Amino acid sequence: MSHDKITFNLDGEALEVVAGTTLLDACRSKGAQVPTLCHEDRLEPFGGCRMCLVELDGAPRPVPACKTNVASGMVVRSGSDSLERVRGTIAEMFMAEHRPATGGRPNAMDKVAKRFNLGAPPIQFPERAQYHDRNRFIGFDTDACILCNRCVRYCDEVMQVTALEHSGQGPNAIVQPTDGLSFLDTSCELCGGCISSCPTGALYEKQSQGVEESSCDTTRTVCTFCGVGCVIDLNTKDGKVVKVTAEQGVGPNDGHLCTKGRFAWQFIHHDDRLSEPLVRGEDGELHAATWEEAYARVAEGLTKVKQEHGADSIGFLASSRCTNEDVYVLQKLARSVIGTNNVHSCAAT
C-alpha cells in the first residue's frame, strides 16, 4: 500500500492525509462530528445508513464519508445546514423502524435522537414478530433493530461463519440467524460478536437481560480461557459479575471475544464453588474445617513425609490458570521451604 500523502480541503481548511484514508477517518482526525450508524471500525466500509453523508464539490449529491476515499484536491464540507437536514430526515426514518431495546445495552439511537432533536417519529413501522430462541446467550429484540447489518457483516467478515442473514424486503425486512433457525442450529459459534457490534442494543446478552450496562461497575482484567490473553471488562452489580465486555482498540483482542470469554462466567458465582477448607476424616470423607485446622494438617502432612522420606519425596504441581505471583510463590515454597526442585506444571503438555 502506498503511504504517499495527499492534500485536500475539509471545511475550508487544507489537510494532508495518507492516500487510502476514507473521508470519515479524515473528518474524525480533524474532530468533525460526522454521525454514523452502520459504520464499525473493525468492519469494511459499508455505506448503508447514509448518516455520514458529506458534500463534495463537483459531486451531484452528498456521498457517504465512510465509503469514499480522500482524493487529491477534493473540497469537502462535513457539516452544512443542508447536510444536517438530510441526515436528520434519515435519522427520523431509522426512528420509524426502531423501538427502544430491553436488553440493557447502550443505544446509539438515543444520541442520534438528541443530536437531531427528534421526538416520536411521525410514523412507526408495525411491530415485528418477536424472536424466541432456546439458546441462552444471544437475545434479539427485533423491534429495536434498524437493519444496519453490522451484526451480519461482523459474522461474515470477522468471524467468517455467516450465521446471520438479512432477509425479506421493505417493511418485512429482518435480520435473523440462517433460515430463521435457532442460533444453536446454524454455523453460529455463539461468540456474541454480533452483540458487540450492534449499535442499538437490539442484540443483547440474555444472561444479563435488563441489567443496564451503564449501571454496572467495570473492572479491567484478562480472560482465562486460553493463552491469547484477551483484555476484558468484568461488569459487576451488587458484588456479582453480570456481564463480560471488551473495548475496541484494547489488548490483543481489539474488543473481540469468543463464546467462553463472553458468556462462560457463571462458574464464578456457582454454588459448587469451594467456600470452606476441607479435611479428610477417619471416615474417609471430606469435612469442613477452619483454615487453622487445614493449615496445621498441611504442615503436619508435609513435615512428616519430609522427615521420613526426604524433601525429594514431595512433588508440587503448579497451575497454569493461576497468576504469575501465585505460581512464583508455589515454586519458592517447593525450593526454599521444602527443599526440592520437584515442581512442574502442565506447561509440559
Added chain:
Amino acid sequence: MTNSIAEIEDADCLFVIGSNTTEAHPVLALRMKKAMRRGAKLIVADPRRTWLAQHADIHLQLKPGTDIPLVNAMAHVILDEGLQAQDYINNLTENYDAFAQAVAEWPPERAAEVCGVNADDIRDAARAYATTDRSGIYYTLGITEHVCGVDNVRTLSNLALATGHLGREAVGVNPLRGQNNVQGCNDMGNNPLYLPGYQLVGEDENRARFEQAWGTPLSAVPGLRLDQMMDRMHTGELRAFYVMGEDPLVSEPNLAHVEEGFEKVDFVVCQDIFLNETSRRYADVVLPATCFAEKDGTFTNSERRVQRVRKAVDAPGNARPDLEIIIEVAKRLGAEWAPAEPQVIWDEVADLMPKFYGIRYDRIEETGLQWPCPDRDHPGSKFLHEGAPIRGKGLFYGVDHVPPWEEPDEEYPFLLTTGRTLYHYNAATQTARSAGLVDKQGSNFIEIAPADARDLGVLDGAAVQVESRRGKVDALAVVTDRLSPGVMWMPMHFAAARANVLTGDGRDSEVGTPEYKVTAVRLATHGH
C-alpha cells in the same frame, strides 16, 4: 511466540500445523481470518479438516504422528529447488549439513506415502512458505504432544532457519499457548530444571542469586517432571503431592496408571476453586482458592505480554487467594515471607529475572509489556530474533521420523487423536457449569470417518464404546468427513468420559510431554 498476535493479520503466508486455531484460540484466529481476507496464503497441516483446513489454499491432511516426514519433505523441496535463504544460512546458522542430510532422505514422494498426503501438495506448500516474504509458522499441541514433540518443533525451526523466516514482523515461529498463564507458569520457574527466568538450577551462580534473595540454601538436584512424578508415585519414591488448580485424574494420560499411583501416596493437598476428580478421591486437605475475578496479579499471554489481572468481586465464603494460602503454608513450615501483596511479590520476581526487570506494575496499568524487557525504559519486545537468532547462530537439527509409541494393529485398528473444542476448556470444571455451552455441546463424542462408520455399522449419533489397551469410555458417534478413514478424534473435556482413560504411556524422550495425539483403539456399539 516469536511474534505478536497483532502482527498475524499482516502475514502473507500462514503455515498452521497441529493447531485447530478457530476452536482453541478463537480470537487469535480472527487475525488469521483477517489475513486470509486480505489474500494471505493459508497452508494447514492437520489430520482433521478443521475450519481453517476447509478454508486453506492447501490442506495437508496428514496421518497423526507423521509431522517430521512432512516437514522434512517440505525442507527437501526447498533445498532441491534452491528456495533456501543461502546468505542467512551461511551467516546466521550452524549445523546445516546435518539438516541437509536428514531432509535429503525425505523426498516428497516418500513422505507422501508415510503421511497419507499428496506429494505435489507438499511441493506447493513448501514453495508457498519459502517464496512468500512474510511467512509465519503457527503450531500448538498437535506438534508437541507426541513422543517426538521436541523433534517436531525442531523441524519447524529448521524450516524457518532455512528460509530465513525469522526475526521480522509477522515472520517467525509461533507456538500458541493453550492456557491463560502457561507462559507465565514456565517463566516463573515451575519447572524441575529451571529457577525463575529460565536460570538453570544446576548452575552454582544461579542458585547463589536465589539463595541470597531467599535467605536459604537450595538443592542442586534437578527435580522430577510431572510424568516422572506420576511414575515415582508407583515406586514409593514420591510420597506427598501438592496440587494447585489441576485435575491430574482427568488431564494426565493413562488414567488407570495415575489412579494406582495416587492410591499409594501418603499425603495429598489440593488447592482449587471446585472439587474435582483428584481432590474428591485423594485429597487429605482441600484448600478453597479464589478465581481470577477475585484476585490481583498478572498473567503472561502467548505473545510474552505481562498483563494485569484485577479483583472485581469477593471470593465465596472463606475462600482465599492462592498467594495468601501458599504464604501461610510456608509460615506454618517456618518461613516468614513478604506479605501476600501481588505487587510486592512481582517486584521480587522482576528483581530476580533480568529479562523481566523492566516490567513493573506502574508500567502495565494500561497496556501489558512483552518480555524481554530488561530495563525500566525498555518498550518491551514485539518480536524476537531481530537481525540474528538470539543464541547468535540458529542451530539446525538433523531429525528423522520417530513412529508413535503405539500404532493401530489388528486388535486395535483405529488411530485415535484427542483435542479441545470451542465450547469447553480442559477438564471443563468451569465450562460444564455454563448451561448455554452445555446446550451446545453437552457430552462426550467421537468423530468417525464415514467409511469407517459404514464398515463398523455405526450410525451418526449412536452410543459407542471406545476401547484401548488401557481402558474404555463411552461416547456418541459423530460421523464426519472431517477425518480420513482409520483416524478418529475425541475431545478431552468430559469428566464423565475421560479420554485419558484411553491414552498411553508414550512421552517425549526429552521433556516428558505425553503423546495425547496417538492412541490405538477399537470400537464397540453399545450392548455388544
